[in-house]
Amino acid sequence: MTLEHRALLYKGTDEFLSFTVPYLEAGLEEDQAVVAVVREPHLSALRDILAGHGAAIRYFDSAEFYRHPVHTLRDYQTIVATSLPRTVCALAEPVWDGWDERQRLEWIRYESLINVVFAGSGARALCPYDSGELSPHVLDVALRTHPLLLSDGRNDVNDEYIDPATFGAGCDRARRTDRPDAAEYVTIEGADLHGLRAFVAERALTHGLARQPAQNLVTAVNEVAANALQHGIPPMGLWTWRDGDDLVCEIGDNGFWQPSPLTGFIPPDSALQRGFGLWTVRLLVDLMELRAGWDGTFVRLRVRRRPVSY
């Protein structure tokens, strides 16, 4: 069952409702599991209009649902899995304001990944983009990440859509700043990573991370280091430095690996599947960047200090 992933370009509340209400009702009619993940005030407007359907539609506020792209993929994956044997009909409106450039890029990549992750799910997703409010850049990339398009009342195959692997390769090309000279370095040797974990935990707490994000970071670093020990080529080690509110940990080894642009982005079905490790690392930190070339393989993990961790 193929995925229908469609961008909706709309202007104003009336137009928004005129497309989304019939869309959700159609999902109910076809006995799909219907979820509406929408920003306010449109979320409340939909609840009011569709109140007659009771609890048949599940509502989520985008502001809560779209906080970390890989978590959002996991949450949609959970909805798809727990709705079986029914397929999912989702109204899925991402949040585009409040991100820096790097974060926005990850959300764009997320929209592209939807096409791979849910390819065989039989789900339908309609992603509203407010064409009066969003930047031309966001509207432009929406066209590259959605195979279908609903705009000006016209329902079309979108010719500007780009295959997610190709799209992801483009995302990775432009990123990644250099390591500062002041970065601390610890070599990784021997199978026992106890000392490395203690070092990372100490740096995390010094940086002001709460216990939970610190434990998550330690788990992520441990996983990447264990991978390096298993598959990489010495020398291998960890660099760590502060970048404003971010604590950055980079694990590098001398091995040559050619990961796909989708590596670690495709949720496994269970911990038993290949790819579980890197996928989980992406969940445990705010951002994981992967760079592999002739000079070695480098995995950079970034965690932001927050007033309240989530």
Add this chain to the structure above:
Amino acid sequence: METLWSVRRPVRDLRPGDHAWLAYANEEEQRHVAGAFVRDGLLAREKVVYLAGSVKDAVPGVPSDVPAGLLTFLPIGGPFDPRAAAGAVAGEIEQADRRGLRAIRIAADLTSALRSPDGLERTLVFERHLERTVPPSTHVTAVCQVDRRRCRRAELEALCGSHTVLATPDPEFEDAVLKIVRTFHPAGLSLSGELDASRHAVLDEALAAALSRDGTREIHLDLAGLGFIDLGAINILADIAVRRAGPGRLVLDRMSPQLHAVLETVGWTMLPGCAVSIPAVLNSNPAQPDSPGGSPA
């Protein structure tokens, strides 16, 4: 009164002068802990004196070829006569001393004594005799046991208070970073320390042993003392859980909030077949891994 044990010692580490206590949850635990005490003693050619009801073959841990005269079974008759029993023990110690045996182990299953008329009082008198004999000694070690299922809480507490050391099972594995100990109620393993790739093989082995022992029962993993688990170990748990999905589930107990949150982040759908007990998360005030008197099941 709940006594907080200042000394918890695996049976292999009990020393002369230790007057230790074991309130076993079931026969398996008794066989495992008291059995190790008896076996280690006999293999080291120490004198072993075993007190229990009247069934001689109930002595756990006896190796096949015990040299004559090393093991003495003292039946606990009814009604229990604590002075006579203490006298018999003292006589065995004297005799062993005369024979030049370098160490003496006393293992007493006092369940039947406790269940006879005036059982608690009589048993406490026996314990006072033992307390005068064992702790000052440089070559006598004692382990007093009762079947916790057949005792009232007040009895357990009174008896437990007359011992200074708690006998615990020998760890299945222990190094500076990770410790794995069998648990009996519920059946499973208790993991403490840190679990990473360098110890996956150890975890695999301990789990395999637990599985072969426990057939189709649930296996519980007590994670109260585990400060770190890596993703590979989570994968191993998922693998076991999937193979056992059904009545004999793998149940994760008493995780730290941090560990639980890591698994939440990963998502429980990633761990099909793994069950989590309720409450699975330790509160912020973690208790002793086992409370001494414990609550009778």
